[in-house]
Structures are given as C-alpha cells and as structure tokens.
Amino acid sequence: MSKTLNSSLHDFKHRSPIQIRFNDIDQLSHVTNSVYQQYFDLGRLNYFTDVFEEQMDWESKGLILASITINYLKPIKMWDKIEVLSRIVEIGNKSLRMEQKIMNHSMNSIAAESQCVMVCYSNSLGETIKIPENWQKRIIAFENSVKLRVKI
Incomplete structure (x- = not known):
C-alpha cells in the first residue's frame, strides 16, 4: 500500500473483511452499486458488535440510519479482496456520525x-433515545479521536 494511502487510513481501527458473492455482480462484471450499501451495513453491524462487546437488543435500543451518502470511486470485481473500514467521528446526545471506506x-x-x-x-417505545x-x-x-457534542 502506498504511504499516502496508508497514512490516510491509519485512523480506521475497525476492519471487516467482505466476501463478494456471485449475485453481487452485474452485467458489467463488477459489484452493482446497490450492493455497496450492504457492505457498509455489514461493516457497521460488525463495528458495533465488536466495540460494544455485545449484540444490540434492537427492541429496547439500537441505531437507525437517518442519512447516508456514498461516493463510488472505483469498480469492484468478483475476485477482488475487499474490506470495510469504519470509524465514529462524532457523538451527540441521540446521534452519531460514522465514516466508512471500502478498501480494495x-x-x-x-x-x-x-x-x-x-x-x-x-x-x-417508538421514539429516539x-x-x-x-x-x-x-x-x-x-x-x-471523536468529536463530542455531549458531556458524559
């Protein structure tokens, strides 16, 4: 990995290897764009399970997406080795902001x-907490480093 690329990724301490499945591939022989969202979902779930050291009880408390943006930079092919890098960059009272990357x-x-x-x-409860x-x-x-918008 190049020094520039490696240095830009050092803040991402959580990594989730992803297995590319045959049904992830489209007619152009690369991973279809809607599947990238699934890869990010897997990375988020693994992050919270690993960092919290427990599985979320989705009935009593969990985290739901309020907004998401994805920038597609390069195609992923069937036999590529990929992983999702995840980190939390900001925590508020009821929300948090996460950044993720798919490393090929x-x-x-x-x-x-x-x-x-x-x-x-x-x-x-049917409400935010x-x-x-x-x-x-x-x-x-x-x-x-995490930006805090709340005192704990």
Missing part, C-alpha cells in the same frame, strides 16, 4: 466512501 486490496485503492448519521432508537453512556465510553476508548 487487489487494486490497492479505495473503491467507495460513505458518511452516515445514525440515531439511537427504541423500537419498544439518548445514546447509552456505556456505548459512548466504549466508542471513545476504541477510537483515536
């Missing part, structure tokens, strides 16, 4: 970038 190791390049805002939500303090502490302990 076969091409030594970033295939896509994503930014999303997630809101803490209780399905049983504060991000639990223990989640905030685990994210802060895991990440190198």
Whole structure:
C-alpha cells in the first residue's frame, strides 16, 4: 500500500473483511452499486458488535440510519479482496456520525466512501433515545479521536 494511502487510513481501527458473492455482480462484471450499501451495513453491524462487546437488543435500543451518502470511486470485481473500514467521528446526545471506506486490496485503492448519521432508537417505545453512556465510553476508548457534542 502506498504511504499516502496508508497514512490516510491509519485512523480506521475497525476492519471487516467482505466476501463478494456471485449475485453481487452485474452485467458489467463488477459489484452493482446497490450492493455497496450492504457492505457498509455489514461493516457497521460488525463495528458495533465488536466495540460494544455485545449484540444490540434492537427492541429496547439500537441505531437507525437517518442519512447516508456514498461516493463510488472505483469498480469492484468478483475476485477482488475487499474490506470495510469504519470509524465514529462524532457523538451527540441521540446521534452519531460514522465514516466508512471500502478498501480494495487487489487494486490497492479505495473503491467507495460513505458518511452516515445514525440515531439511537427504541423500537419498544417508538421514539429516539439518548445514546447509552456505556456505548459512548466504549466508542471513545476504541477510537483515536471523536468529536463530542455531549458531556458524559
């Protein structure tokens, strides 16, 4: 990996290897753009399971997408080796902001970038809730730097 590319990725401490499936491929012989969202979803789920050291109880509290943007930079082919890099960059009272990248190791390049805002939500209450303090502490302990918009 080039020094420039490597240095721009050092802040991403969480990595999720992704298996490309045959049905991910379109007529142009690359991963169809809607599948990139699924890869980012897998990266987010793995991130929270690993950092929180527990599986979310989606009924009582979980994180739902409020907004997401994806920039498609390079195509991904069937046999490429890829992984999703994820990090939290900002935490608020009820929401957080995450950045993600799909690293294509076969091409030594970033295939896509994503930014999303997630809101803490209780399905049983049917409303947004504060991000639990223990989640905030685990994210802060895991990440190198997080912008806080809330006191914990």
